[in-house]
Amino acid sequence: MGGYGWISLTTDYGTFDGFVAACHGSIARIAPEVRVIDVTHHVPPADVARGAAVLAQTAPHLPASVHCAVVDPGVGTDRRGIAIGTPDGVLVGPDNGLLVWAAEALGGLATVVELTNPDWFLSGVSRTFHGRDVFAPAAARIAAGAPLADAGPPVDPETVVRLPDPVVTVADGWIESEVMTVDRFGNVQLAAPGDVLAGLGADLLVNGNVRARRGSTFADVDRGDLLVYEDSAGRVAIAVNNGRAVVVLSVRPGDLVRLTPREPA
Numbered sequence: 001m002g003g004y005g006w007i008s009l010t011t012d013y014g015t016f017d018g019f020v021a022a023c024h025g026s027i028a029r030i031a032p033e034v035r036v037i038d039v040t041h042h043v044p045p046a047d048v049a050r051g052a053a054v055l056a057q058t059a060p061h062l063p064a065s066v067h068c069a070v071v072d073p074g075v076g077t078d079r080r081g082i083a084i085g086t087p088d089g090v091l092v093g094p095d096n097g098l099l100v101w102a103a104e105a106l107g108g109l110a111t112v113v114e115l116t117n118p119d120w121f122l123s124g125v126s127r128t129f130h131g132r133d134v135f136a137p138a139a140a141r142i143a144a145g146a147p148l149a150d151a152g153p154p155v156d157p158e159t160v161v162r163l164p165d166p167v168v169t170v171a172d173g174w175i176e177s178e179v180m181t182v183d184r185f186g187n188v189q190l191a192a193p194g195d196v197l198a199g200l201g202a203d204l205l206v207n208g209n210v211r212a213r214r215g216s217t218f219a220d221v222d223r224g225d226l227l228v229y230e231d232s233a234g235r236v237a238i239a240v241n242n243g244r245a246v247v248v249l250s251v252r253p254g255d256l257v258r259l260t261p262r263e264p265a
Contacts, residue, residue: 003145004089006065007036010055011131012043013070019129023068023136026122030140037062046073048098049163050253053180053189056101057233059089067102068131068139069093076127081134082155085111085148092139094130097163109157116152166191167256173199174260177236179253186244189237190257194230203262204228206238206249211262218242228259 007027013019020041027036039058043051051071059067072079072094080095087107091099092115103109115121115138125133138151166178168191177192197214204212212226218241221227226248231237238245238257251257 004064004066004143005034006063007031007034007139007143008039008059008062008065008067009036009041009136010039010043010051010058010067010069011041011071012045012047012051013041013131015041019131022129022132023070026132026136027140027143030137031144034140034143037065043071047071047253048073048096050181052098052101052163055091055098056105059091059102060105062089065089066139066143067091067099068135069098069102070131070135071098072096072130075130079161080155081115081130081138082160083113083115083138083142083148083151084109084160085113090139090142090148092135092142094135095161097161100160100162109160111148112155112157112160113148114152114155117150120146120151168192170196170199173201174258175200175236176256176258179251179255179257180235181253182246182251185239186246187231187237187239188245188249188251188257189231189233189235192236194234194236197228197230197236200228200259201261205260205262207258208260210249212238212259 048071055069082095084091084103086103089106091103093099120138122133169176175192175196177190180191181189202214206212212228213221214228221241223242227239
């Protein structure tokens with residue numbers, strides 16, 4: 001496998017401390033010519049599902065890259081570190097479900113290896129900072145052209161940890177779906193694909209009592225009104241024009257939201 005000109009970083013490290021800079025430094029010491037794209041470092045701490053969703057929705061829009069992702073509440077335990085080769089890039093991180101949705105979005109898990117080669121890591125690996133000492137150096141070596149086979153032994157893709165599929169139920173005229181993410185604008189993204197909206201009417205109820213209207217952009221409803229639409233990731237989403245849908249609906253990731261027709265007055 002040839003090298004890559006880009007590495008993306010997705011973590012829950014935040015930007016108040018030096019954790020992200022240390023990961024950048026690990027990359028630069030091994031592959032100084034490789035450019036780094038910071039996807040986000042504000043995944044909620046230890047929220048593997050949120051990190052997986054953000055990475056899966058972002059990676060297909062980046063240049064062919066090595067995607068290094070670290071949301072790792074099991075750091076220092078016997079969970080594996082892995083690298084996944086796909087038709088459109090490589091993913092590096094903990095084997096806790098974080099990487100799989102993105103791997104599927106990039107064409108599927110073609111090759112998986114366990115990161116066990118100590119020559120690929122920084123000396124004196126910390127038990128609590130594998131992002132700096134294991135995953136960033138491995139990503140840098142892959143980007144610089146090292147073959148995945150040098151990282152460690154092959155892994156059966158069927159044994160890679162997967163997150164549970166989010167709940168989506170589509171029926172005649174209504175849908176029920178798990179909340180995937182809430183963005184900084186307070187928009188609520190559901191797991192349901194946007195094309196299911198074709199089976200809904202224009203006037204809707206959210207969870208049985210909150211009035212909403214189906215549209216395609218925020219200005220399709222009046223200021224303060226609720227909009228149901230297909231977002232830029234191709235998912236059903238709920239927003240408030242000049243407001244925060246998450247406050248109106250009082251939901252969080254993992255909750256179920258039901259969209260049903262609103263009967264005429």
